[in-house]
Each structure stands twice: as C-alpha cells, then as structure tokens.
Amino acid sequence: MNDHLSDSDIILRFSDVSLGYGERVILDNLNLQVKKGQVVALIGGSGSGKTTLLRAAIGQLIAQKGVVTAFGQNLASVSPNILRNIRQRMGVLFQQGALFTDLNVFDNVAFPLRELTKDSEAVILEKVLDKLDAVGLKAAAHLAVSEISGGMARRVALARAIVLEPELVLYDEPFAGLDPISLGMTAQLIRNLSDRLGCASVLITHDIDESFQIVDQVYMVGHGKLLASGTPEDLRATEDAYVKQFLHGSPQGPVVFEYPDTPAFSSWLSKRKEGL
Numbered sequence: 501m502n503d504h505l506s507d508s509d510i511i512l513r514f515s516d517v518s519l520g521y522g523e524r525v526i527l528d529n530l531n532l533q534v535k536k537g538q539v540v541a542l543i544g545g546s547g548s549g550k551t552t553l554l555r556a557a558i559g560q561l562i563a564q565k566g567v568v569t570a571f572g573q574n575l576a577s578v579s580p581n582i583l584r585n586i587r588q589r590m591g592v593l594f595q596q597g598a599l600f601t602d603l604n605v606f607d608n609v610a611f612p613l614r615e616l617t618k619d620s621e622a623v624i625l626e627k628v629l630d631k632l633d634a635v636g637l638k639a640a641a642h643l644a645v646s647e648i649s650g651g652m653a654r655r656v657a658l659a660r661a662i663v664l665e666p667e668l669v670l671y672d673e674p675f676a677g678l679d680p681i682s683l684g685m686t687a688q689l690i691r692n693l694s695d696r697l698g699c700a701s702v703l704i705t706h707d708i709d710e711s712f713q714i715v716d717q718v719y720m721v722g723h724g725k726l727l728a729s730g731t732p733e734d735l736r737a738t739e740d741a742y743v744k745q746f747l748h749g750s751p752q753g754p755v756v757f758e759y760p761d762t763p764a765f766s767s768w769l770s771k772r773k774e775g776l
C-alpha cells in the first residue's frame with residue numbers, strides 16, 4: 501500500500517463526479533483516487549458503468565458534474581494539446597486490444613514509439629525487446645500476428661500499451677477469455693509491470709479471486725454509484741448484501757441481472773408494436 505504518498509502522487513482523481521450519456525446518468529457522485537504505484541481494481545456488474553468510468557479517466561467522456569483530474573489537470577478544461585500530452589502519459593489496454601494484422605509482433609509494439617517519439621531504430625529495438633521480454637515474448641518478436649495464439653496476442657497488446665512507459669495504465673477486462681494459468685500469469689504480470697515501471701494501474705475486472713491477490717485498492721460500482729471501496733480485505737469483510745453477493749457470484753440477492761427499463765426502450769417498443 502502507498503498510504504504515505506502525498507497529494508502530488510495522486511495520478512487520477514474523481515471528485516463528486518457524475519457520468520452519463522446525454523440526459524442519462526450512469527454513475528452519480530463518484531469519489532475515487534489512484535495513487536502512484538497503486539494497482540486498483542474496478543469491479544461491478546455488467547452495464548454498471550465501468551467502461552464509462554474508464555472513458556472519463558482518459559478524457560474521452562466529460563463529466564456531467566464534478567471534476568476528473570489526471571496528473572493534477574482537470575480533463576474538462578485542458579486544451580487539446582495538453583490532453584494529448586496527458587494521454588501520452590497513459591497506456592490503455594482495451595478489451596479488444598486489436599493488433600495490426602499486417603505488422604509483425606515487433607512492429608506492433610514499436611508502433612507508438614514510431615508514431616509519437618523521435619527515437620532512433622536502435623533505441624526502438626532496445627525498448628521493444630525490453631517490453632516483449634517483460635511479457636515473456638521476446639523470442640516471438642519476428643512472428644506474424646496470424647502465427648500467435650489469442651493469449652499471446654493479449655500479451656503483445658499489453659507490451660504495446662506500456663512501451664511508452666506510461667505513468668498510468670488502464671486495463672479493460674485484461675483477464676477475459678484467458679485460461680486459469682494464463683489468467684494467474686497475466687495478473688502477476690500486471691503487478692510486476694506496475695512495480696517495475698512505478699506506474700499506477702487500474703483494471704476493470706470480473707475476476708475477483710485473481711485481481712484481489714494483486715491489487716492494493718478496490719472500487720465497486722453498481723446501482724448508479726460507488727457502492728464500496730477499500731482494500732480487498734475490507735471488501736471481503738463487508739456485511740453489505742450487494743457486495744457480498746457480487747463477491748461470491750451468487751445468483752440470489754440484490755444484484756440486478758436485467759438491463760433496467762428506460763423511457764427510450766418503452767418508446768422504441770411502442771413504435772415497434774404500432775407497425776404490427
């Protein structure tokens with residue numbers, strides 16, 4: 501844990517933030533912070549707003565209310581240039597961390613360096629092999645994307661996300677679709693990379709057991725708000741029925757499986773019925 505860190509070590513901060521699309525509010529009154537060196541899990545049911553929160557963290561979605569700061573800068577009021585600089589300090593691994601199929605493994609990882617830096621090819625070779633080494637794929641550098649497995653492709657995408665040595669790495673469901681062994685290895689890899697780069701990491705995950713082993717802090721969203729936060733031990737010790745049900749994956753309890761009915765759905769349905 502990094503509780504001793506000062507305010508200047510806060511990489512990402514949400515203060516009284518509401519997020520949504522158009523009129524619709526998805527998450528209300530969010531308060532959270534991510535500090536340098538921390539690995540943070542963001543958990544919550546399907547459709548609870550985790551990806552929405554991630555979009556707000558990278559400045560792709562502006563808060564309806566409240567303030568989101570990254571590296572101390574308010575993402576709603578920075579210039580496009582500053583926002584670009586901020587984004588360069590972040591690595592994002594989206595769920596479909598698609599690789600360029602016409603480039604081999606090496607060139608995929610080299611891509612951000614060639615696009616965004618003036619590094620020489622000699623430096624690029626060194627940096628890319630170093631990051632591929634970190635994900636255990638140095639000797640796969642020459643392979644075509646079609647020659648590697650799905651799990652390997654995820655690791656290459658991870659190497660690409662960290663090649664610029666970001667200070668904050670955001671992972672959208674990094675464990676989805678991985679077998680139990682790769683899952684454990686990926687979790688450990690995320691922890692090791694965070695420690696090695698000294699960056700902060702935020703991972704959206706449904707994998708409680710695996711993520712709780714590597715994270716310092718957990719934020720749980722649901723019912724349109726932040727439901728719980730604390731260390732994995734804090735969450736495991738909670739008496740909150742919703743949190744307990746979620747952590748145990750039980751089908752019975754207050755967690756809602758169904759997508760909520762909205763005026764937009766009712767209006768769509770009555771229009772469909774009109775034509776029948």
Ligand SMILES: Nc1ncnc2c1ncn2[C@@H]1O[C@H](COP(=O)(O)OP(=O)(O)OP(=O)(O)O)[C@@H](O)[C@H]1O
Nearest residue numbers: 521522526544545546547548549550551552553704
């Ligand atoms: N671009 C958009 N425009 C309008 N509504 C959206 C948009 N993107 C997401 N939503 C809605 O916001 C809500 C939260 O979606 P989000 O993708 O953030 O959930 P999630 O927690 O990441 O879900 P999952 O775990 O299933 O990936 C959902 O009800 C979704 O329909």
